[in-house]
Amino acid sequence: MALTGKIPHDFGNLTFLVSLDLRRNNFHGKLPQEMVRLCRLRFLSLSFNKLRGEIPSWFGFLEQLQVLNLGNNSFTGSIPPTLSNASRLETLVISANLLQGNIPEEIGNLHNLNLLFMEHNQLTGSIPFAIFNISRIEFIAFSNYSLSGNLPNDFCNRLLILKRLHLSQNKLHGHMPTSLSNCSQLQTLSLSGNEFDGPIHSEIGRLSNLQRLYLGSNHFTGIIPREIGDLVNLVILGVEMNQITGSIPISLFNMSSLQLVSLGRNNLKGSLPREIGNLTKMQVLYLYENRFIGEIPKEIRNLVELEELNLQDNSFSGSLPMEMFNISGxxxxxLTLNNLSGTLPSNIDPKHGEKQFNLQRFDLNNNKLTGFIGDNICKLQHLGEIYLGQNQLSGSLPNCLGNVTSLRLIYLGSNKLSSNIPLNLGNLKDLVVLDLLSNNIVGSLPPEIGNLKVETQMDLSMNQFSNGIPREIGGLQNLEYLSLRHNKLQGSIPDSMSNMIERISYYELLQATDSLSESNLIGSGSFGSVYKGVLRSGTAIAVKVFNLQLEAPFKSFGTECEVLRSLRHRNLVKVITSCSNLDFKALVLEYMPNGILDKYLY
Structure with a gap:
């Protein structure tokens, strides 16, 4: 209800209150001590507010309390052990706060606990083993902080009705517990982002109710056990970024319920079998950075629900399966960094029956493709990113390319493309990157290139462009990188280009100033702050960061770019560059730290 202010002390007078729900408001401050008098309270939810301070120890005196939800606030300090005195607690949610310290062993005394959420805090230490003795618990979430230690081998012996276990993004280690199969009701198991090692036990196949299995970003070794195919209800399988070897067991391709499979960045090998076509509900398939070989099976066309396919950095060979272009969604x-050969599809049906193709990113960089790009690619009217660089494509750029107005990134470098740049390329008002380097493109640079107002990177180097540089290119004030080297351009550099201050990327600037740290702050003023830093080249810089909460800096930024280009000072040599995007604007100047900067900078 968008209520604000502090929770009144008078709430303590509501001694007959059984349920108090103040979720999703803007209450702030500490909880009033008088609430300890709410001795009949069973349900208390204060989540999604701005409450702070320590969690009161007097919660332990609310003996009738069954539900306590303090999630998504700003509580600090440690978890009070006295919470265990509220012995009737069934739900305890203290997630998304700023809590520190260890999880009290006494939490294991809450024998009626059904749901325990403590994720997204700053807790440390190990998980108290006593928690694994709460036989009624169904949901445990300790994700996203710095818990360490291992899981006891018998931790599932009493958790017979556990349905969800979230332990991701911690520092837990050791082997996968052998008793895991005893958690027979488990639906979600998340161990990703830890330091678990050893094999994935075959016993995991006995978790017949499992729907989501997250094991990514650990140190698991060995193979994917064939018993994983027994998980007939599995919807999500994530084992990416481990040290898994061998081939994908054929049993996995019979799991018709799978919707997401992520096995990237392992050492998997072998070929993909035709049975991949059995995964008809698959929406996301990630097999990147492995050692797969052979052709991509034509049966992939049966994955009619597929939305994302990432097979990059493998050794797939053969031609590009045209059948993939029958997957309208x-x-x-x-498919970058493979050994795919042949030509691009020549028979794309943009409507494909009643559905229209939705392909937004088309990545075939670093393959062995030949032939023409062709006009068919222009039928992909939702295309935003096209990567066809480092192949052996030839012929001219499609004249219709400028009609695909959704294009933002075009990478066609290191091919054998020829002919001219299409004039209608200037229609691509949202184009950010145009990379045509190392081709055989000829003719003049069209004046229409000046219409690409949001362009930040343009590489036309190592071609056969001739005649002069169009003056319109000087209007591309967002350019951070421009290369026209190794062409046959003639004449003088247009005067309009003198207004183009060399840019620096936001990430380079953060690196140079240690993420705009306070230790590098030189001074601040009404329009922003000034930081010192050092570029990778060793150049000392002063960075004026504008405060975009004010309207004036938007008007001031362009003016200062112009004024400071010619400004000289004993501590201020020249403007080196600028950094500008929708959320950040800064000027970067060469800095001689032998005095006090001009107050004008602040």
Whole structure:
């Protein structure tokens, strides 16, 4: 209800209150001590507010309390052990706060606990083993902080009705517990982002109710056990970024319920079997950075629900399966860094019956493709990113390319493309990157190139462009990188280009100033702050960061770019560059730290 202010002390007078729900408001401050008098309270939810201070120890005196939800606030300090005195607690949610310290062993005394959420805090230490003795617990979430230690081998012996276990993004280690199969009701198991090692036990196949299995970003070794195919209800399988070897067991391709499979960045090998076509509900398939070989099976066309396909950095060979272009819902196709050969599809049906293609990212960089790009690619009217660089494509750029107005990134470098740049390329008002380097493109640079107002990177180097540089290119004030080297351009550099201050990327600037740390702050003023830093080249810089909460800096930024270009000072040599995007604007100047900067900078 968008209520604000502090929770009144008078709430303590509501001694007959059984349920108090103040969720999703803007209450702030500490909880009033008088609430300890709410001795009949069973339900208390204060989540999604701005409450702070320590969690009161007097919660332990609310003996009738069954539900306590303090999630998504700003509580600090440690978890009070006295919470265990509220012995009737069934739900305890203290997630998304700023709590520190260890999880009290006494929490294991809450024998009626059904749901325990403590994720997204700053807790440390190990998980108290006593928690694994709460036989009624169904949901445990300790994700996203710095818990360490291992899981006891018998931790599932009493958790017979546990349905969800979230332990991701911690520092837990050791082997996968052998008693895991005893958690027979488990639906979600998340161990990702830890330091678990050893094999994935075959016993995992006995968790017949499992729907989501997250094991990514650990140190698991060995193979994917064939018993994983017994998980007939599995919807999500994530084992990416481990040290898994061997091939994908054929049993996995019979799991018709799978919707997401992520096995990237392992050492998997072998080929993909035709049975991949059995995964008809698959929406996301990530097999990137492995050692797969052979052709991509034509049966992939049966994955009619597929939205994202990432097979990059493998050794797939053969021609590009045209059948993939029958998957109308496919948004991302990433096949970069393989050995695919042949030509691009020549028979794309943009409507494909009643559905229209939704392909937004088309990535075939670093393959062995030949032939023409062709006009068919222009039928992909939702295309935002096209990566066809480092192949052997030839012929001219499609004249219709400028009609695909959704294009933002075009990478066609290191091919054998020829002919001219299409004039209608200037229609691409949202184009950010145009990379045509190392081709055989000829003719003049069209004046229409000046219409690409949001362009930040343009590489036209190592081609056969001739005649002069169009003056319109000087209007591309967002350019951070421009390369026209190794062409046959003639004449003088247009005067309009003198207004183009060399840019620096936001990430380079953060690196140079240690993320704009306070230790590098030189001074601040009404329009922003000034930081010192050092570029990778060793150049000392002063960075004026504008405060975009004010309207004036938007008007001031362009003016200062112009004024400071010619400004000289004993501590201020020249403007080196600028950094500008929708959320950040800064000027970067060469800095001689032998005095006090001009107050004008602040």
């Amino acid at each position: 496919l948004r991302v196709m990433d």
